[in-house]
Structure formats: C-alpha cells, structure tokens
Amino acid sequence: MLVVQKYGGTSVGDLDRIRRVARRCLAARAEGHDVVAVVSAMAGETNRLLALTHAIHADPDAREQDVVVATGEQVSVGLLALAIQAAGGSAVSFLGHQVKIVTDSAFARARIQSIEGERIRAALGQGAIAVVAGFQGTDEHGNLTTLGRGGSDTTAVAVAAALGAGACEIYTDVDGVYTADPNVCPAARKLDRIAYEEMLELASVGAKVLQIRSVEFAMKYRVPVRVRSSFSDDPGTLVCAEEDSMESVVVSGIALDRNEAKIALRSVPDVPGVAGRIFTPLAEANVVVDMIVQNVSRGRRQDLTFTVARADLARAAAVVGAAAGALGVRGVDTDGKVAKVSVVGVGMRNHSGVAARMFQVLAAEGINILLISTSEIKISCVIHEKYAELAVRALHTAFGLDRAEPAARGGA
Amino acid sequence: MLVVQKYGGTSVGDLDRIRRVARRCLAARAEGHDVVAVVSAMAGETNRLLALTHAIHADPDAREQDVVVATGEQVSVGLLALAIQAAGGSAVSFLGHQVKIVTDSAFARARIQSIEGERIRAALGQGAIAVVAGFQGTDEHGNLTTLGRGGSDTTAVAVAAALGAGACEIYTDVDGVYTADPNVCPAARKLDRIAYEEMLELASVGAKVLQIRSVEFAMKYRVPVRVRSSFSDDPGTLVCAEEDSMESVVVSGIALDRNEAKIALRSVPDVPGVAGRIFTPLAEANVVVDMIVQNVSRGRRQDLTFTVARADLARAAAVVGAAAGALGVRGVDTDGKVAKVSVVGVGMRNHSGVAARMFQVLAAEGINILLISTSEIKISCVIHEKYAELAVRALHTAFGLDRAEPAARGGA
Numbered sequence: 143m144l145v146v147q148k149y150g151g152t153s154v155g156d157l158d159r160i161r162r163v164a165r166r167c168l169a170a171r172a173e174g175h176d177v178v179a180v181v182s183a184m185a186g187e188t189n190r191l192l193a194l195t196h197a198i199h200a201d202p203d204a205r206e207q208d209v210v211v212a213t214g215e216q217v218s219v220g221l222l223a224l225a226i227q228a229a230g231g232s233a234v235s236f237l238g239h240q241v242k243i244v245t246d247s248a249f250a251r252a253r254i255q256s257i258e259g260e261r262i263r264a265a266l267g268q269g270a271i272a273v274v275a276g277f278q279g280t281d282e283h284g285n286l287t288t289l290g291r292g293g294s295d296t297t298a299v300a301v302a303a304a305l306g307a308g309a310c311e312i313y314t315d316v317d318g319v320y321t322a323d324p325n326v327c328p329a330a331r332k333l334d335r336i337a338y339e340e341m342l343e344l345a346s347v348g349a350k351v352l353q354i355r356s357v358e359f360a361m362k363y364r365v366p367v368r369v370r371s372s373f374s375d376d377p378g379t380l381v382c383a384e385e386d387s388m389e390s391v392v393v394s395g396i397a398l399d400r401n402e403a404k405i406a407l408r409s410v411p412d413v414p415g416v417a418g419r420i421f422t423p424l425a426e427a428n429v430v431v432d433m434i435v436q437n438v439s440r441g442r443r444q445d446l447t448f449t450v451a452r453a454d455l456a457r458a459a460a461v462v463g464a465a466a467g468a469l470g471v472r473g474v475d476t477d478g479k480v481a482k483v484s485v486v487g488v489g490m491r492n493h494s495g496v497a498a499r500m501f502q503v504l505a506a507e508g509i510n511i512l513l514i515s516t517s518e519i520k521i522s523c524v525i526h527e528k529y530a531e532l533a534v535r536a537l538h539t540a541f542g543l544d545r546a547e548p549a550a551r552g553g554a
Numbered sequence: 555m556l557v558v559q560k561y562g563g564t565s566v567g568d569l570d571r572i573r574r575v576a577r578r579c580l581a582a583r584a585e586g587h588d589v590v591a592v593v594s595a596m597a598g599e600t601n602r603l604l605a606l607t608h609a610i611h612a613d614p615d616a617r618e619q620d621v622v623v624a625t626g627e628q629v630s631v632g633l634l635a636l637a638i639q640a641a642g643g644s645a646v647s648f649l650g651h652q653v654k655i656v657t658d659s660a661f662a663r664a665r666i667q668s669i670e671g672e673r674i675r676a677a678l679g680q681g682a683i684a685v686v687a688g689f690q691g692t693d694e695h696g697n698l699t700t701l702g703r704g705g706s707d708t709t710a711v712a713v714a715a716a717l718g719a720g721a722c723e724i725y726t727d728v729d730g731v732y733t734a735d736p737n738v739c740p741a742a743r744k745l746d747r748i749a750y751e752e753m754l755e756l757a758s759v760g761a762k763v764l765q766i767r768s769v770e771f772a773m774k775y776r777v778p779v780r781v782r783s784s785f786s787d788d789p790g791t792l793v794c795a796e797e798d799s800m801e802s803v804v805v806s807g808i809a810l811d812r813n814e815a816k817i818a819l820r821s822v823p824d825v826p827g828v829a830g831r832i833f834t835p836l837a838e839a840n841v842v843v844d845m846i847v848q849n850v851s852r853g854r855r856q857d858l859t860f861t862v863a864r865a866d867l868a869r870a871a872a873v874v875g876a877a878a879g880a881l882g883v884r885g886v887d888t889d890g891k892v893a894k895v896s897v898v899g900v901g902m903r904n905h906s907g908v909a910a911r912m913f914q915v916l917a918a919e920g921i922n923i924l925l926i927s928t929s930e931i932k933i934s935c936v937i938h939e940k941y942a943e944l945a946v947r948a949l950h951t952a953f954g955l956d957r958a959e960p961a962a963r964g965g966a
Contacts, residue, residue: 157610191629198569199636206639209647210632213625217603220622224611227618235621239651240696261696284652284673 143308144266145170148180148276148298152315153372154218155185157225163372164225166313167271171231176266178305180276180298181222183214204249208278208288212238215275215294223273232270236261238278238286243297245279245287252279252287253355254296257304274301292353299356303363310365312352313372318379319344319351321543322396326531329544332376333394337384340394343486343520357381384488392489392496393541396534399482402432403455404512404524405462406447409472413442420446420465429458433482433515433524443472447513449524452478480512481530484522485537497521503540509533555720556678557582560592560688560710564727565784566630567597569637575784576637578725579683583643588678590717592688592710593634595626616661620690620700624650627687627706635685644682648673650690650698655709657691657699664691664699665767666708669716686713704765711768715775722777724764725784730791731756731763733955734808738943741956744788745806749796752806755898755932769793796900804901804908805953808946811894814844815867816924816936817874818859821884825854832858832877841870845894845927845936855884859925861936864890892924893942896934897949909933915952921945 147167154160163179170177183191191211195202219235226233241261245252265272276294279287289296295312302310319341322330336344338361345354351369360367360381370378410416417436424431434448450458459476466474490496497514500521504511509532513524525533538544559579566572575591582589595603603623607614631647638645653673657664674684688706691699701708707724714722731753734742748756750773757766763781772779772793782790822828829848836843846860862870871888878886902908909926912933916923921944925936937945950956 157606160610194569194629194633195636198572198633199640202636203639206632206635206645206647208632209635209649210629213628216625216628217606217622220618220620221606221610223618223621224607224614227615228611233618235618237621237698240698286649286652 143174144176144178144305146178146180146298146302146305146307146310148294148310148312149182149222149372150294150312150314151182151185151188153313154181154222157221159372160218160221160225161229163222163313164229164231166372167222167226167233168229168231171271178262178266178272178274178301178307179222180274180294180301181215181218182276182294183218187214187217205285208249208286212275212278212286212288215277219273219275226271226273232268233273234265234270235273235275236265237275239280239284241274241301243279243300245281245289247281247283247285247287249285249287251290252281254279254289254300254359257300259301259304262301262305289355290353292356295353295356296359299359299363299365299367302365303359307365309368310360311368311370311378313370314351315371315373316351316369317371317374317376318369319381319395321394322534322538323398326398326534327396327538329535329538331543331545333379335380335382335385336394337488338381339384339519340486340488341381343484343517344395344397352381390489391487392493393485393487393543394489395486396537396541396543397484397486398530398534399484400527400530401452402449402480402482402524403452403458404447404449404477404480405455405458406445406475406477407462407466407471407473408445408475409443410446411442411470412444416469417446419469420462423461423465424450424458427457427461429454429461433513433522435513435515449480449482449513477512479527480524481527482522482524483530483533483537484520485541486520488519490519490521499540500537503536504533507532507536555586556588556590556717558590558592558710558714558717558719558722560706560722560724561594561634561784562706562724562726563594563597563600565725566593566634569633572630572633572637573641575634575725576641576643578784579634579638579645580641580643583683590674590678590684590686590713590719591634592686592706592713593627593630594688594706595630599626599629617697620661620698624687624690624698624700627689631685631687638683638685644680645685646677646682647685647687648677649687651692651696653686653713655691655712657693657701659693659695659697659699661697661699663702664693666691666701666712666771669712671713671716674713674717701767702765704768707765707768708771711771711775711777711779714777715771719777721780722772723780723782723790725782726763727783727785728763728781729783729786729788730781731793731807733806734946734950735810738810738946739808739950741947741950743955743957745791747792747794747797748806749900750793751796751931752898752900753793755896755929756807756809764793802901803899804905805897805899805955806901807898808949808953808955809896809898810942810946811896812939812942813864814861814892814894814936815864815870816859816861816889816892817867817870818857818887818889819874819878819883819885820857820887821855822858823854823882824856828881829858831881832874835873835877836862836870839869839873841866841873845925845934847925847927861892861894861925889924891939892936893939894934894936895942895945895949896932897953898932900931902931902933911952912949915948916945919944919948
C-alpha cells in the first residue's frame with residue numbers, strides 16, 4: 143500500500159524528533175508499504191523567518207516573503223532524508239517545484255492546482271522513502287509559492303490524491319479529533335471516525351487540527367485522512383466519507399469559537415440596496431463577515447446584526463459607522479465579548495428537533511442567545527463570552543457525548 | 555550599462571548590512587545602470603546549516619546536504635529584494651533553478667554549464683533590480699546543486715558572462731588585491747589592475763579573495779571583474795585581460811601558502827611505472843599532490859619529493875609508506891613545517907633572470923630552498939616555514955613592490 147505521512151512542526155521540532163520521525167517512516171516501510179513523508183518547517187522556524195521579513199520591510203511583498211519562508215520546509219526535508227539514511231534506510235527529498243506542485247499565483251495563500259507524481263513514483267519504485275516539502279509549490283511562471291498556515295496538511299492530502307494513496311496519516315501533537323476541546327470540557331471523547339463534512343464544520347468553528355482546505359481537498363478526492371499523534375501509537379481519528387452508521391449519531395461534536403465580535407445596527411431604513419452599502423465597504427476593508435441576521439422591526443425599518451473576527455472589530459466599526467451615518471441608521475452597537483458555540487453532526491439531516499433541544503439546554507442554564515445561524519449539519523449560537531465553557535459542557539452532556547470517566551488530554 | 559554586483563556573506567551579515575547593500579544597488583540604478591545583485595548566505599549561516607547535516611548524519615549525502623545548505627542564499631535574496639523595496643526601489647529575487655543556472659550533478663562542488671538569462675532580462679526590462687542567489691544551481695534532472703565554497707563569485711561571473719554585462723563587481727571585506735598579504739608584509743600595495751592569469755596564480759597559492767573557478771570563468775569569457783570592499787568607496791582592483799602596460803611590470807605580487815607539507819622518498823629504483831605506483835594510490839585516497847620534483851641520484855636510483863596539503867600529510871604518509879615498502883625505497887621523510895613562497899607576474903614572459911634574482915634574494919637572507927617549481931608566469935620555492943614572512947618581505951622589496959609608506963590593511 144502507498145502511505146502518505148505528514149509530520150507537523152512540533153513532530154520535527156529538533157534533531158531527536160526528526161530521528162523519531164525517521165524511525166516511524168522506516169517502520170511503515172518495513173511493513174511493506176511505499177512511504178511518502180510530507181514535512182513542515184521545524185517548530186518556530188516559520189515564525190522566525192516571517193519576523194526577518196517584517197524586520198526589513200513593514201509590509202513585505204508576499205512573493206519575496208514566500209521565498210524566505212519556504213526555506214523552513216526545505217531544511218526539514220533535507221534533514222529528514224539524512225536521518226532516514228543515517229538509520230540505514232533509503233530516502234530522497236523533493237521540493238515543491240521538483241515534484242511540480244503547481245499552484246495559482248496567490249502568494250502566501252496559494253491553492254494547489256495539480257501535482258505531477260512522476261518523480262515521487264520513480265523514487266518509490268527504487269525502494270526509497272520520498273520526503274516531500276509541505277506548504278510550498280510553484281506557479282506556472284516558476285515563482286515559489288506557499289499555501290498559508292497549515293498548508294502542509296493540504297500538501298499531504300493533495301499528494302495522496304495525486305498518487306492514489308491507500309492512506310494519508312496526519313501526525314500532529316494531539317492524538318485525534320475530540321467531541322469538544324478537552325481543555326474546556328473534561329468529558330470530551332476522542333472520535334474514532336468523523337465525516338469530512340463534520341470535520342469542515344468543526345475546523346471552521348475553531349478546532350485547529352487540520353487546515354480547512356486540506357479537508358475540502360480530502361472530501362473532493364475521497365482521500366481517507368487519519369489524524370494521530372507522532373508521540374504515541376494511538377490510532378487517532380479517521381476523517382472519511384459519511385457512513386450509514388454515522389447517521390445514527392445525531393451530534394458528533396461541540397465546537398467553540400471565541401474569536402467573535404458582534405456589530406448591531408439599530409433601525410436601518412428598509413430600502414433596496416442598503417445591505418450592499420453596509421457590506422461592500424467592509425469587504426473592501428478586507429473584513430470577513432461571519433453570521434448575518436436581519437429582523438424586521440416596526441414600520442419601514444429593521445435591525446441588522448452580524449459578527450466579524452474580534453481582531454477586525456475596531457476597523458469594522460469605523461467602516462460601518464461611516465456607512466451608517468450616510469444611511470440614516472439610528473445607532474450602531476458593538477460587542478467584543480461574544481463567543482460562538484456550535485453543535486455539529488451529519489445525523490442532523492435525518493433527525494429533527496436538534497435546534498430546539500439546543501435552545502432548551504442553553505435556556506435551562508440561563509444563557510441568552512444573541513444570534514442563531516444554521517446549516518444542514520450545524521447549529522451555531524452566539525452567546526455572551528462568559529457562558530462559553532458552561533454552554534459547551536451542558537450541550538456535550540445533553541447530546542450524550544460525555545465519556546464514562548473524564549480525562550484531560552490535548553486539543554479539540 | 556549592465557552591472558553585476560556580488561555581495562559576500564559578511565556584506566549581508568545582518569539586516570543593517572543588507573540595507574546598506576540595498577542602498578549600493580539603488581545607487582548604481584540611480585546612475586542609470588541595469589543592476590543584477592548576486593548574494594551569498596548571511597555570514598555564519600552556511601556553517602550553521604552544514605553543522606545541522608553533520609549532527610544528523612556522520613557522513614551526509616551531498617545531494618541532501620545541498621538541499622539544506624542552499625537555503626542560506628534563498629533567505630538572503632528574499633531579504634535583499636525586500637530591503638530594496640523598503641528603500642523605494644523595485645526588485646525581484648531569483649533562485650538558481652528559476653534563472654536556470656544549470657550545473658553538472660557533482661553535488662557540493664558542481665560546475666556551471668549554462669545560464670538562461672531570459673527571466674533576469676525581463677525583470678531588468680521592467681526596471682527592477684534582479685537579485686540572484688549565488689552558490690546554487692540545478693542539474694539537468696532538476697536536483698538542487700551547490701558550487702562549493704566561494705561559489706557565489708562564480709555565479710556572479712557566470713551571470714555577467716551570460717548577460718554580456720559591462721562590469722562585474724565582487725564586494726567583499728577587503729578593498730582589493732594586494733601585492734602580498736599586508737598582515738605579513740606591511741609594505742604591500744593594493745593593485746589597480748591584475749591580469750586573469752596572475753590572479754589565478756595568486757589564488758591558487760593561497761590568496762582567498764576570489765574563488766579560483768570564478769577567475770577561470772572570467773578569463774574564459776573575458777569578463778572584467780572588480781574586487782572591492784562593500785564597506786568603502788575605494789575602487790578596488792580590476793581583474794582583467796593582460797594589457798601591454800602590465801608587461802612592463804615584471805612581478806605583480808608575492809604569494810605565500812603555509813598549507814604545505816613535504817614528502818621525500820630516498821633512493822627510489824629508477825624503473826618504468828614507479829611514479830604511477832606512488833601517485834595512483836595517493837589519488838585513490840583523495841590526496842591532491844601539488845609540486846613534484848624528481849632528481850637523479852647515483853646509479854639506477856633517484857630521489858622523489860613532492861608536496862601535499864598539510865591536513866593530508868598523515869594520510870599521504872601512510873599511503874606512500876605502504877607503496878614505498880613494496881618498491882624497495884630506502885626511506886621516506888616527511889616535513890609538515892614548510893611553506894611555499896611564489897613570485898607572480900605576466901611580465902616574466904618577456905623578462906629573463908627573475909628566477910635567478912629570486913634565488914639570490916633568498917640566499918642573501920640565508921634561506922635554504924627545498925623545492926622549486928616554475929610556470930610561465932610564476933616561480934615557487936618551498937622553504938622552511940620559519941622563514942616564510944622574511945622571504946615574502948625580502949622578495950617584495952627586491953622586486954620593487956614596496957609602497958612609499960607602509961600601512962596595515964585587509965587581506966592579500
């Protein structure tokens with residue numbers, strides 16, 4: 143079987159850890175697998191390189207920044223190949239431009255368009271372990287590009303898809319995907335399996351296990367992805383296509399996102415084009431708007447409420463304040479102390495009453511719901527930040543996710 | 555005019571120095587020149603990266619070592635491009651594989667075979683300064699290669715040749731090429747000009763101003779190379795084709811190489827093939843032999859003396875000892891305390907008596923000559939190490955090289 147293993151920055155954080163990764167690669171090889179290792183920069187290295195570019199230029203050009211930052215993964219692949227050789231194995235390193243990981247030209251957040259697998263296949267055919275640099279690619283003009291934070295996950299999944307790998311293992315510093323953040327909810331359980339769609343919703347609401355784009359890629363190309371720890375032998379969590387058995391579980395996890403802020407416009411004139419005059423300048427200011435709720439109030443006026451990332455609140459408020467004045471809005475309220483709690487599960491498609499149950503649970507704890515938004519497999523409520531942990535724990539228990547005995551372990 | 559400027563590791567040793575290099579590039583641009591900057595890794599970076607590869611593998615594979623080490627120049631080009639942009643200029647960085655610096659596949663000591671100048675010309679055509687990574691290239695299979703210590707000099711000269719540059723400036727931490735090492739000979743003068751051939755002889759006998767291969771490249775493609783300091787405005791030394799005026803100067807410089815050791819085989823049987831049986835095993839042991847002198851002694855026996863790098867003496871002595879025993883050689887003497895002093899000048903071609911004058915000067919100082927070797931423009935004598943400085947100063951004075959008033963400055 144062809145196995146793609148991805149090792150993150152903490153897994154290759156120093157020479158001893160790189161040696162440990164080499165042993166893991168060789169163990170898979172000894173089991174008869176063809177092995178491709180995708181590696182990130184050594185922990186801290188990407189930040190060090192980014193800091194250099196910011197020290198020399200207040201607003202560094204993304205193309206040149208990518209040239210500097212991509213060296214982190216380049217050092218890692220060379221060292222891991224040497225470590226595998228030192229342990230008696232055969233290994234060849236490949237950079238993004240060498241295996242032709244072709245991306246668009248959006249420097250610092252490029253998207254993979256294609257991968258030529260020829261050189262990797264040739265190396266595997268000679269019995270070598272192929273060590274591939276994560277996070278980096280090349281555009282059609284031969285410029286070096288990077289894929290954004292967590293991009294090595296996407297490299298691994300894309301390489302697995304391009305080579306038709308039987309497995310894609312993402313080694314990280316947590317041992318899998320949990321029903322909730324164990325730091326918030328001690329009763330959280332590690333999931334054996336989770337559907338791509340659920341993982342996407344969990345990732346987008348704050349879990350940091352996998353880069354969202356890697357999950358989209360895995361879902362698109364039906365690559366089964368196993369998230370596991372490089373520091374244990376725990377089998378981790380398999381992220382895969384939805385199965386019948388999953389639907390019997392209504393809720394798979396509770397996600398929490400503290401990085402939210404709320405802006406409410408009171409008594410907005412109900413005339414065509416008003417939403418555009420609020421949200422167009424926000425988009426131009428690069429503010430990403432998350433949830434939007436509009437509720438009709440008296441007469442020809444309405445209230446308009448939405449959320450943005452907390453770091454963008456001041457900028458967003460300034461932009462909205464200017465637009466609101468021109469529109470004759472009666473008032474703008476902002477609240478930087480809100481959090482979004484979400485209940486996620488593919489089983490919701492076939493079970494009604496999940497939303498009602500969620501509202502009852504929050505009400506029973508005396509938690510006021512400020513905003514609600516729903517998708518096919520997720521219900522999110524914005525609440526006051528101070529109730530965040532209470533809400534997660536109450537929902538976790540109410541939806542039957544608690545493990546028999548609580549234990550504190552790594553991230554969500 | 556198209557100007558190629560090469561900046562070594564000390565010239566880009568920290569962010570302030572990189573900013574200074576950016577200003578120099580922009581000054582040349584402001585004079586109306588098209589500017590290509592070739593840069594080395596920041597001082598100390600190459601050694602740090604080499605140490606990492608040796609820490610993880612006792613005898614690291616050269617291909618993977620090159621992958622790791624080449625990141626040093628990659629960081630430098632990105633940072634210099636950003637520094638030029640920060641100073642208000644336009645700049646684009648290029649890696650070896652992007653401007654297609656194609657080399658052979660001799661990792662760690664690759665030789666440049668060709669350069670495609672298209673992307674650099676396109677960048678210059680748009681008014682940008684092209685910042686090119688020194689020291690690195692790509693072989694025909696797309697593997698990353700490096701050119702060996704000092705390889706950025708060769709990159710600069712090769713780029714200048716490929717683009718038909720009007721000037722190639724090598725910025726370093728000394729302000730030019732001297733008639734002798736000023737640390738040894740306080741009366742040494744900086745040369746305004748020196749012929750390629752002389753520079754080759756000076757480089758090969760110990761001066762460390764330019765990588766030898768870069769001088770060969772410059773001579774082959776007739777690229778005038780100016781060696782100057784990045785810390786001053788001194789015009790430095792022009793390394794160029796031999797001119798008529800140069801021939802009037804008989805001796806251009808005195809070189810000293812302390813990295814020598816002597817091995818003498820006493821009473822070697824004078825039969826065909828004996829030299830091969832001594833020097834073939836030395837070559838197989840990767841020992842480079844410098845000077846070889848064979849002098850007939852009594853009967854069918856002769857003495858054979860040669861020099862090797864001092865670091866290779868023990869290994870060479872072991873190899874020679876084994877071969878000598880089989881050949882019936884009467885004895886092997888080794889001497890690790892010798893030095894080679896050389897008198898260099900293209901003017902020698904048209905002036906006789908230089909060798910005789912050299913021997914007289916050394917004799918007058920009571921210095922015994924152990925070995926002599928000559929080329930068209932060089933005479934080298936191996937002497938006891940303790941006389942090295944005395945020999946250099948005496949020859950410097952005797953051949954009329956002394957400056958009016960002595961001053962201590964940078965290297966030879």
